[in-house]
Amino acid sequence: xxxxxxxxxxxxxxxxxxxxxxxxxxxxxxELFGFVGPDGAGKTTLFRILVSLVVPDGGEAxxxxxxxxxxxxxxxxxxxxxxGRFSLYQDLSVEENLRFFATIFGTxxxxxxxxxxxxxxxxxxxxxxxxxxxxxxxxxxLALSCALVHRPKVLFLDEPTTGVxxxxxxxxxxxxxxxxAEGITIVVSTxxxxxxxxxxxxxxxxxxxxxxxxxxxxxAASFDRPLLVVRxxxxxxxxxxxxxxxxxxxxxxxxxDLHYADTxxxxxxxxxxxxxxxxxxxxxxxxxxxAGIEDVxxxxxxxxxxxxxxx
Amino acid sequence: xxxxxxxxxxEFRQIFRNRGMLPILFGMPFIQLMILAFAVTYEVRDTRVxxxxxxxxxxxxxxxxxxxxxxxxxVASRPAxxxxxxxDLHYARSxxxxHVPRHFERDLRxxxxxxxxxxxxxxxxxxxxxxxxxAMQVIAxxxxxxxxxxxxxxxxxxxxxxxxxxxxxxxxxxAGIRLVPRHWYNPALDYQTFxxxxxxxxxVTMIGTFLSSMNVVRExxxxxxxxxxxxxxxxxEFLVAKLLPFWLIxxxxxxxxxxxxxxxxxxxxxxxxxxxxxxxxxxLLVMLALGLWISTITExxxxxxxxxxxxxxxxxxxxxxxxxxxxxxDWAQALTRLNPVAYFIEIMRRVLLKGxxxxxxxxxxxxxxxxxxxxxxxxxxxYHKTTA
Numbered sequence: 025x026x027x028x029x030x031x032x033x034x035x036x037x038x039x040x041x042x043x044x045x046x047x048x049x050x051x052x053x054x055e056l057f058g059f060v061g062p063d064g065a066g067k068t069t070l071f072r073i074l075v076s077l078v079v080p081d082g083g084e085a086x087x088x089x090x091x092x093x094x095x096x097x098x099x100x101x102x103x104x105x106x107x108g109r110f111s112l113y114q115d116l117s118v119e120e121n122l123r124f125f126a127t128i129f130g131t132x133x134x135x136x137x138x139x140x141x142x143x144x145x146x147x148x149x150x151x152x153x154x155x156x157x158x159x160x161x162x163x164x165x166l167a168l169s170c171a172l173v174h175r176p177k178v179l180f181l182d183e184p185t186t187g188v189x190x191x192x193x194x195x196x197x198x199x200x201x202x203x204x205a206e207g208i209t210i211v212v213s214t215x216x217x218x219x220x221x222x223x224x225x226x227x228x229x230x231x232x233x234x235x236x237x238x239x240x241x242x243x244a245a246s247f248d249r250p251l252l253v254v255r256x257x258x259x260x261x262x263x264x265x266x267x268x269x270x271x272x273x274x275x276x277x278x279x280x281d282l283h284y285a286d287t288x289x290x291x292x293x294x295x296x297x298x299x300x301x302x303x304x305x306x307x308x309x310x311x312x313x314x315a316g317i318e319d320v321x322x323x324x325x326x327x328x329x330x331x332x333x334x335x
Numbered sequence: 336x337x338x339x340x341x342x343x344x345x346e347f348r349q350i351f352r353n354r355g356m357l358p359i360l361f362g363m364p365f366i367q368l369m370i371l372a373f374a375v376t377y378e379v380r381d382t383r384v385x386x387x388x389x390x391x392x393x394x395x396x397x398x399x400x401x402x403x404x405x406x407x408x409x410v411a412s413r414p415a416x417x418x419x420x421x422x423d424l425h426y427a428r429s430x431x432x433x434h435v436p437r438h439f440e441r442d443l444r445x446x447x448x449x450x451x452x453x454x455x456x457x458x459x460x461x462x463x464x465x466x467x468x469x470a471m472q473v474i475a476x477x478x479x480x481x482x483x484x485x486x487x488x489x490x491x492x493x494x495x496x497x498x499x500x501x502x503x504x505x506x507x508x509x510a511g512i513r514l515v516p517r518h519w520y521n522p523a524l525d526y527q528t529f530x531x532x533x534x535x536x537x538x539v540t541m542i543g544t545f546l547s548s549m550n551v552v553r554e555x556x557x558x559x560x561x562x563x564x565x566x567x568x569x570x571x572e573f574l575v576a577k578l579l580p581f582w583l584i585x586x587x588x589x590x591x592x593x594x595x596x597x598x599x600x601x602x603x604x605x606x607x608x609x610x611x612x613x614x615x616x617x618x619l620l621v622m623l624a625l626g627l628w629i630s631t632i633t634e635x636x637x638x639x640x641x642x643x644x645x646x647x648x649x650x651x652x653x654x655x656x657x658x659x660x661x662x663x664x665d666w667a668q669a670l671t672r673l674n675p676v677a678y679f680i681e682i683m684r685r686v687l688l689k690g691x692x693x694x695x696x697x698x699x700x701x702x703x704x705x706x707x708x709x710x711x712x713x714x715x716x717x718y719h720k721t722t723a
Contacts, residue, residue, distance in 0.1 A: 075565050100565050111562040115352050116345070127341045128566050170562075 028053040028088060028178055028209040029074065035082035036069055043069040045232040046083065051211055051225075056204045058223035059213040060321070066232040067213040068108060071182045074211070075105045088177045088209075101129065104176035106167050108183040114156030118147055118166055121155050122173060129174035136173040139206060143199055144169045161192030168199070172208075179203070181212040185219065197222045217318035228321050235324040240317055247315030247323065249273050250291045254282040256300070256308035265303040266296070276322050283319055338568055342576030346550075350580060359546070364538040364588055368595055371534045372527050379465045383411035385420040385429040392440035394449070398477050399433070407469040421454075430456050431466060443481075527600045532683035533656040535592040539615065540650070540676055542585040543622030544629070545643050551577050551630035552639040570719060578623045585619050586612060605690030611683070614696070617703045618679040624710035631717045650676040675706045 029051035036044040044066045051057040059067050072078040074087055076096035085092050090099040112121045119133075122144070126133050137144070147162050147169070155166060164184060171179060181200075185193045197219065204210055204224075212223070220226045221240045228235040228243070236243060256262045259282060266275035266284050273285040284296060293310040300308045350356055384402070388395050402408040411429045414420040423429045432454040443449035453470055457463035554560040563573065589612070596602040625646065633639040652658070653667065654676040660668055671677045678699045685691035685699075693700065 077561065077564055097567065100567050103565065105562070105565045107558065107561045109558045109561070111558040113345070113349065113559055114557065115349055120345075120348070124341065124345055125562075125566070128338055128568055130567075 026053075026089065027051060027086075028055065029057075029211060030086040031070075031074070031083065032085070033083035034070065034073060034080050034085060036073060036078065036080050042232050044073070044080070047229075047232070047234055048083075049227055049234060049237055051209060053209055054204065054207050056200060056210045056212070056222070056224045058220050058226045059211070059229050060215075060217060060220045060226055060317070061213075061229035062215055064231075065229045067229060068182055069232075070229075071105075071180050071211070071213065075103055075180050076100060101174070102177045104171035104174070104179040106171045106179075106181045106184055108186060110163050110167060112155050112163075112167055112170060115154060117152050117154055118158070119151040121166060122169055125170040126173045131174050133173060136175055139175055139203075140169045140172050142202065143172070160188050161195070164188055164192065164196060165199075168196075172203070176208065178209045178211065181210065183213055183215065185214060185216065193219070217316070217321060220317045226317065228317075228324065230321075230325050235321070243317050243320050244315055247285075247320050249285045249287065250289070251313050251315045251319060252284045252286075252291065252293055252296055252310055253313040254284055254296065254300070254308055254310050255280065256282070256305055258305050261303075262300055262305050262308060265300060265305065269299060274323060274326065276319075278318070283313070283322075285315075285319070285323065338572045339576050342568070342572060343579060346576055346580045350550075350584075356546075360542070360584060360588070361591075363541075364592060365595070367538060368531070368534055368592060369599075371537075372531050372600060378526060379462050379469070380407055381409050382407060382431055382466050382469075383429040384408050385412045385414055385423040385432045386410045387414060387417055387420045387432060387434045389437040390435045390439040392435075394440045394443060394477075394481060395435040397480070398435070398451070398474070401477050401480075402433070402470070402473050405469065405473050407466070408473075424454065424456055427456075431470075528602050528688065529684070530656075531596045531600050531602045532687050533654070533680045535589060535596065536654075536676060536680045536683055537651060537656070538592055539585045539589050539619065540622055540647070540679075542581055542588055543619045544626040544647060545640070546584075547578055547581045547623050547626035548629040548633070548639045548643050549636045550581070551627060552633055552636050555630075556635045571715075574627065574715065574718065578627065581626075582616070582619050582623060585622075586615060589615055602687060604687050606686035607692065610693055611686050614679070614682050614686075614700055614703065617700065617707055618675060618682075620707040621675045621703060621710055624707065624714045628710065628714035628717060631714065631721045650674055653677065654680050656680055672702075675703060678702050678706075 027050040029049075031050075032048050033046045034044055034048070035046050036042075047066075047070065059070065061067055069078065073080045074085055074092055076092040076099055079093055087099055088102050090102070092099055113124070116124065122133055126136060143165050147158070147165050150158065150162065155163065158166065168181075168184070171181075185196055188196065193216075200210055200212065201222070214220070220243075223240060225238060226240050226243060227237040236246070238246070254262060254266070259277060263275055263277060263282055266272055266282065271287050271291070273287045275282060275284045293312060297308055297310045300306075300310075350360075386399060388399070399410060403410060408431075412420075412423055414423060417432070417434060420429075420432045420434070424432055432452075434452040434454070436450065436452070439449045439451060451474075453467070455463045455466060554563065593604070593608070597604060626643065629639055629642045629646070633642055653660075653663070653671050653674050655671065656676075660671050660677065663671070682691075682696050682699050682703075685696055689695075
């Protein structure tokens, strides 16, 4: 089967700033495909090219077989797009917004209802409320309903969970999983590494370039060095000691913990504990760990150990 | 067409739901018309005069009586000398010095020419000019009055306090010739009759330019344009739906204003209202195009407001509403030929006050049509360029 979204050497620059540098990838039909990367990585530019809002400087794209530059009018009937910023009419009610977007696509709420039922049912009790008066989670559900009401073949969601609480985020990903079961191709971007595991495949993006495309498991497994988790109250001191260790590949701060990767094939936790104790940090707890996507991302982003870089 | 219908429905819903918008649409015009029409007048009444009467004669008293009776002058002080009178002028206790020198009446009777001196504070040059004109009128009428007694000519001799227009002395009409001014189309020289049609143009202009530019920019500012642009809505559908409501609202506003003009200000309406509305429709296309153009070069409603304000101030100041175009320097008069507001004010006055038909304002109508065509083309092209 032909791929649902194909990008070939897509390129876009704003002045001397390269927003997107020759990016290529393919998304299979029915796939839940995630772009993971920090703010400013080029995710939004990429999405805006794919949904026909921005013309690329170079390269080609196909979305559901259509060229976003030349066949944008046909394409716009077939895709759903939810921009990162809430983009519905705050002064129209929930129902008016949904009805508006349904009618400009030449359909009705009723015709698209079975697809959005599960999502819209949660905000339907507030159908007469102005969209501007909804909570963040409800706004997001309304936006998703509006992007889906015309039964798009491909759905683009640009950072849909940014600024949404943890419970709503989990609910949102559950909804995406169910939509995927309906056969809709979903392309989503997120700055949160933990959300990457909910995708079928993930592309790591940084400074306009892809650092790798694979399943979340394969990406995590690609971390080929031994990884240790270090817990100590004196994190900054420990980080400095670890980074200056001769066998250190990298050392990063991960929330409460430090993640330490060694350049050798094996490393004993006791060895690192001794190293820290020798440097005046005696109470560190060191244990082996399995690398996650975030470890891979940090590793690929900075190459080898980068003592000067921010933790 | 169906899409435009849906979009229009949405626009009207938003406009009438906007709590800030309704007062602007229907309160502001009413208030502006009421305040401006009553406040904006070129009349200067009750000018305070310092009288230095060194003659104390019959003619001098007659002159002062007539000046006060005109309603334009009040004798505020009678200083003993010109020096003291100058002090009054300096400390703003009076605005004008009237000096009747000794032997004024004797000179008038014997030599036929008496001289009086008027000194004006001309900080506000326009007002000083008006006061001077009033004084001339009174002097001229006194001249006529005393003609029966003796062959008279009172030659006023003007000196500006700060800056009086040069060459303002006037020779009174020779005996036997009477000048009877008659003001056609506005016989009572009623300022409201003259101002109200112009103010109505301002109202319609504000709605056409300010509100339309802000409304288009708002979609950009709030980000909704991002969502709209990935729908099958065509650009021209979007533009028609954005601009048509304000075109209609402005015409309704004009009707509302005309009713007020008739009922409150008794402005004569001699010409065809159908013609007036037809031309207003064309004029509004010009202003809407301007609003659209402003919206393409701005990102937020605030920026749009500033640019619209900048353009509007120039258009309005140079429209002939507050200052006659005839009194502007040549280069400024040439510029007003590019000012659509000036054309439409002219049309309003001619049609309402003079009963002009299409043939009488055909040049103005053609100019507006040309502006509309050029500006709309440019604005729409610019809009296409700035949005992907």
